[in-house]
Amino acid sequence: MSKRTGIKYEGELKEILEENGFYVVRAAGSHGIDLVAIDRNNTAYLIEVKSSDTRKRKLNGREVKQLSYLKSLAKQGYNVLIALRILRSVQWYIADINKIDTSSVLSANKMHSLAFFLTMRNITH
Numbered sequence: 001m002s003k004r005t006g007i008k009y010e011g012e013l014k015e016i017l018e019e020n021g022f023y024v025v026r027a028a029g030s031h032g033i034d035l036v037a038i039d040r041n042n043t044a045y046l047i048e049v050k051s052s053d054t055r056k057r058k059l060n061g062r063e064v065k066q067l068s069y070l071k072s073l074a075k076q077g078y079n080v081l082i083a084l085r086i087l088r089s090v091q092w093y094i095a096d097i098n099k100i101d102t103s104s105v106l107s108a109n110k111m112h113s114l115a116f117f118l119t120m121r122n123i124t125h
Helices: 003-019 061-075 114-124
Strands: 023-026 035-038 044-052 056-058 079-086 091-096 105-107
Touching (some): 003 023, 003 044, 044 056, 091 114
Parallel strands (some): 044 079
Antiparallel strands (some): 035 044, 056 105, 079 091
């Protein structure tokens, strides 16, 4: 994803989350965390945003290292999420980094829709 495209989709997700009661800040730079979102109960989420033309996205070597770093943060107790924007269908998918294989392909088939995630956050909190 180009820097311009990344910023566009990070902003789009930021807006969706804010409309659903999250406080969200964009993390500057490319350190593997694009957004920090805090829900109404002060639960913080570190979010990496990716985009793809299809429901499956092949990860390059840099991205595999980046996601490995994010998994290490999750092991330390942080809530780390991967958000995937499907470009032509305007759909968002999201998953806990510990629930998906990040070794070569990021697949929406192993993620929840963003709407499902938001509904579950409202039901459980």
